[in-house]
Amino acid sequence: MFKIFIFGFTLFVLASTTKSNSSKDVEVRLLDNQNAPLDATLDMSKADERIKQFLSDAVEVKMKNIEETVKSKQFLSDALKAIKIVQEVSLKSQIANLERNLTDQLTDYIDDKVGKIDEENEKPEDHKQRPIDCGAVKTRKGNGVYKIFPKHSELGFDVYCDFETDNGGWTVFQRRLNGETDFYRGWETYENGFGNLEAEFWLGNQRIHTLTAQGKSELRVDISDFNGNIAYAKYSTFSIGDASTNYKLTVTGYSGNAGDSLRYHNGQDFTTKDKDNDPSSLNCAIIRQGAWWYNTCDYCNLNGLYTEGGKTIEKGITWYYWKNLDYSMKSSSMMLRRL
Numbered sequence: 001m002f003k004i005f006i007f008g009f010t011l012f013v014l015a016s017t018t019k020s021n022s023s024k025d026v027e028v029r030l031l032d033n034q035n036a037p038l039d040a041t042l043d044m045s046k047a048d049e050r051i052k053q054f055l056s057d058a059v060e061v062k063m064k065n066i067e068e069t070v071k072s073k074q075f076l077s078d079a080l081k082a083i084k085i086v087q088e089v090s091l092k093s094q095i096a097n098l099e100r101n102l103t104d105q106l107t108d109y110i111d112d113k114v115g116k117i118d119e120e121n122e123k124p125e126d127h128k129q130r131p132i133d134c135g136a137v138k139t140r141k142g143n144g145v146y147k148i149f150p151k152h153s154e155l156g157f158d159v160y161c162d163f164e165t166d167n168g169g170w171t172v173f174q175r176r177l178n179g180e181t182d183f184y185r186g187w188e189t190y191e192n193g194f195g196n197l198e199a200e201f202w203l204g205n206q207r208i209h210t211l212t213a214q215g216k217s218e219l220r221v222d223i224s225d226f227n228g229n230i231a232y233a234k235y236s237t238f239s240i241g242d243a244s245t246n247y248k249l250t251v252t253g254y255s256g257n258a259g260d261s262l263r264y265h266n267g268q269d270f271t272t273k274d275k276d277n278d279p280s281s282l283n284c285a286i287i288r289q290g291a292w293w294y295n296t297c298d299y300c301n302l303n304g305l306y307t308e309g310g311k312t313i314e315k316g317i318t319w320y321y322w323k324n325l326d327y328s329m330k331s332s333s334m335m336l337r338r339l
Contacts, residue, residue: 133211134161135169135338145197150210157207160197162335166220166234171211173203174334176317179306183290187275190291191243202303205240205247205270208336212239217336219251221302223258223319224331226310231258231322238336246270246277249293259321261300268293289315299325302332 130149131137137146140163148171149156162170176183181200193204211217219238224230236253246269254260269277272291276283284294290304299320307316307328316328323329 132214133338134159134171137161151214153210158197159203170220170335170337172333172335173208174302175200176302176306176332183303184273184305185291187272190272209240209242209247211336214338216339218339220335221258222333223322223329225323226330232256233258233260233262235262258319261319261321264295264299265293268295302334
């Protein structure tokens with residue numbers, strides 16, 4: 001429409017300028033180089049055609065440029081709209097995926113919890129009341145061997161329980177009485193335990209760790225000499241790490257009358273004759289003929305050699321702050337209780 005308007009306007013102008021001349025030829029007054037008048041005849045019809053064609057071409061080019069500009073702007077607008085639509089669709093898709101994932105995770109979590117509750121409810125009543133240590137034993141028939149089921153120990157294991165000493169509830173994990181059991185053993189044996197629960201034994205590092213991992217525990221050590229004298233040491237904090245820490249000892253909060261000989265060993269790894277974890281340049285387990293949380297080397301060594309009569313040269317069942325390191329005890333016991 002715009003093209004038609006321009007074209008019409010151009011024709012109107014041309015018609016106005018040539019209206020007074022009806023003939024095709026127009027006489028124009030010309031002068032030569034001496035200012036002499038010359039008569040020349042100009043073919044106005046051809047000029048009209050050329051001017052019309054020039055204007056038509058110019059208008060067409062301009063219109064094409066305008067159309068291209070409009071098309072470019074429209075394309076850009078359409079492209080921006082398309083990008084916006086894609087972004088909105090992508091965002092909606094991401095939100096939908098997130099909702100599905102959260103729903104699936106929540107469903108799995110609920111199913112897992114419900115399953116565990118159902119499993120617990122399906123267990124017989126006696127299973128629910130199984131003791132996790134000696135302190136949780138309900139039916140007590142005096143000191144002796146009882147089966148406990150610590151957390152994460154479905155099958156459980158036997159332990160010796162002391163219900164008499166210091167208000168009872170103690171789980172005994174070490175006892176020396178008469179030297180009938182050899183305590184100079186290797187890593188694996190100490191890890192799994194050995195001996196007779198009714199006599200001399202070591203419960204096993206893995207089991208001791210399992211017991212102390214159930215919650216804060218305290219430790220009690222009882223020792224006696226060959227003259228009938230007894231002493232004890234009690235610690236308000238006691239635990240040992242798992243195998244990855246070499247059953248590292250944590251023991252603090254001393255009280256008692258035997259002296260704080262374990263303080264020197266706090267933070268030490270367990271060492272045996274075939275696995276040297278102590279900070280000494282030598283293997284203290286070999287030097288002291290035992291297995292313990294040796295430093296460099298020890299202030300106590302309750303798993304050392306059993307020596308009749310008490311005399312020893314730093315290789316016996318020793319407790320430095322009570323009898324120094326040249327006296328070996330007649331008996332010793334170590335037991336823990338969950339607080």
